[in-house]
Amino acid sequence: MNEITVLDREFSVYITEDEIQSRITALAEKINEDLKGQDVLFFGVLNGVFLFAADIFRQINLDCQVSFIKLASYDGTSSTGKIKELIGWNEDITGKTVVVLEDIVDTGATLERVIGELKLRKAAEVKICTLLFKPEAYTKDIPIDYIGFEIPNNFVVGYGLDYDGYGRNLRAIYKLTK
Ligand code: XMP
Numbered sequence: 153m154n155e156i157t158v159l160d161r162e163f164s165v166y167i168t169e170d171e172i173q174s175r176i177t178a179l180a181e182k183i184n185e186d187l188k189g190q191d192v193l194f195f196g197v198l199n200g201v202f203l204f205a206a207d208i209f210r211q212i213n214l215d216c217q218v219s220f221i222k223l224a225s226y227d228g229t230s231s232t233g234k235i236k237e238l239i240g241w242n243e244d245i246t247g248k249t250v251v252v253l254e255d256i257v258d259t260g261a262t263l264e265r266v267i268g269e270l271k272l273r274k275a276a277e278v279k280i281c282t283l284l285f286k287p288e289a290y291t292k293d294i295p296i297d298y299i300g301f302e303i304p305n306n307f308v309v310g311y312g313l314d315y316d317g318y319g320r321n322l323r324a325i326y327k328l329t330k
């Protein structure tokens with residue numbers, strides 16, 4: 153399945169299932185090492201992160217909890233810039249070590265919003281872990297602690313990422329072909 157169609161667009165395989173899974177193992181090992189002895193809250197940004205969060209969380213061996221918020225800034229294949237908060241915050245994170253889990257950091261607008269909220273709510277320490285990062289699109293200067301793959305500024309789907317809601321169930325990550 154190298155070439156696929158999602159709705160009206162064609163995509164070709166970009167990061168295979170094996171590549172994704174071995175990178176996740178490496179990220180989890182690094183987080184287990186760096187945060188050894190700490191009580192950690194993993195904080196996933198829905199919807200796109202649900203598969204990544206499930207896969208990495210199962211490889212964490214710290215005392216840890218997981219929670220999710222739902223935000224959206226994307227419409228079709230480009231960022232709208234406006235972020236709607238869809239599901240709010242109900243977690244007491246005061247004094248906690250929080251690892252924000254993202255499927256992809258594009259402009260960084262979503263991330264900035266999430267980090268701002270976590271600081272307001274007095275998290276002791278905030279780390280950021282994203283499966284995908286688009287350095288060419290990134291407009292913020294918040295450092296990202298754990299990055300799965302740096303990718304060019306192309307639209308991608310699969311492994312939780314969607315094109316208008318479809319394609320999330322693909323096991324690999326696919327990029328839009330012209
Ligand atoms: P920002 O611009 O706030 O965007 O960093 C982050 C959110 O936008 C979505 N996003 C994508 N979704 N393929 C997708 O399916 C992409 O190439 C893509 N780029 C950004 C994603 O929800 C992310 O959390």
Ligand code: MG
Nearest residue numbers: 198199200226
């Ligand atoms: Mg999304």
